[in-house]
Amino acid sequence: MFVTVMSEKWPVLGRHERAAEWLQIWTDLGRAPRTIDAYARGLAEFLTVCERDGIDPVAANRSHIAVFVRELRSRPGRGGANVLVMDSGAGLSNATMQQRLVPVRLFFDFLVEEGVRESNPVGRGRYTPGGGRGGAERGLVPRMEKLPWIPAEAEWLRILEFFRAEPVRNRGMIALAYDAALRREELCSLRTDDIDPAHRTLRVRAETTKTRRERMVPYSASTGVLLGEYLRHRATLSRARGPLFLSESRRNLAQPLALWTWSKVVRRLALAADVPRFSTHTTRHLCLTDLARMGWEVHAIASFAGHRSTESTLRYIHLSGRELSARLNASMSHLHAWRLETLTGTERGGR
Secondary structure, three states: OHHHHHHHHOHHHHOOHHHHHHHHHHHHOOOOHHHHHHHHHHHHHHHHHHHHHOOOHHHOOHHHHHHHHHHHHHOOOOOOOOOOOHHHOOOOOHHHHHHHHHHHHHHHHHHHHOOOOOOOOOOOOEEOOOOHHHHEEOOOOOOOOOOOOOOOHHHHHHHHHHHOOOOHHHHHHHHHHHHOOOOHHHHHOOEHHHEEOOOOEEEEOHHHOOOOOOEEEEOOHHHHHHHHHHHHHHOOOOOOOOEOOEOOOOOOOOOEOOHHHHHHHHHHHHHHOOOOOOOOOHHHHHHHHHHHHOOOOHHHHHHHHOOOOHHHHHHHOOOOHHHHHHHHHHHHHHHHHHHHHHHHOOOOOOO
């Protein structure tokens, strides 16, 4: 049924039996609807290019994949065409290009497994000990790892100033999003029985997480006050157990709050505060960075964030230039003093 909906959204999928079969397998395996949607979009765009150029997608080779990559790189980005580097706006962003290539790669994996073809033309970046150039092999599109952005103190204060004027639901959501480092879907999917007010803990259910790993996280007393105030307000909308955050619009009164509704709230306030880079994920970046600033061990932060590995955690932990400079100066001062002591023969406890 879901694949039929995808075919209606992207008719090109319905014209390729193998593509529909592949999507149906992922659907039957229980992949999240948003994942299937992303897979369908990426594969549909590839199939559209194949149809335009008269390419049989099942028999496509590496040069045909290169044509698809060129197509992605040439699309006008939101930043316009007057740019200097690939990831600055001339085409799709590096992350979006990677996202489009993943379903194409997985589709060809499926064809290889089914014995339809012998190899996968969409290369993977991988490391082989002893290989050429240090064993590194790049994928078709070099992956760019950007540090997550976090607001400066003044920007954060402007955001908070505008949130203070918001209804209690929005104030409670931003507080929980920061306090528990929640992703957007985790926040909007919270249920009333996920909260333990007595111990001030929150259960983040596995099915709502990116890594499908359940975790328990604490929240602060101040957030607890806001949450209690919202629960009293929620009771005026619905006394039924279920989704924690409810819509208050006339059209969807007392219905679960949609992801896009929360995104629109945050976007509206970000623009009003003149901090356009602020998004629903920024609070997570900021929380994890603050935990690092407070001296938390990387493994503890990874557990708190629900990361599978500390490699993911390290991408979120980026200290400010001022902090790095202070650390460097402190280290250099110690080294400078040690060198002077050694040169002058005045070592500690020495002669």
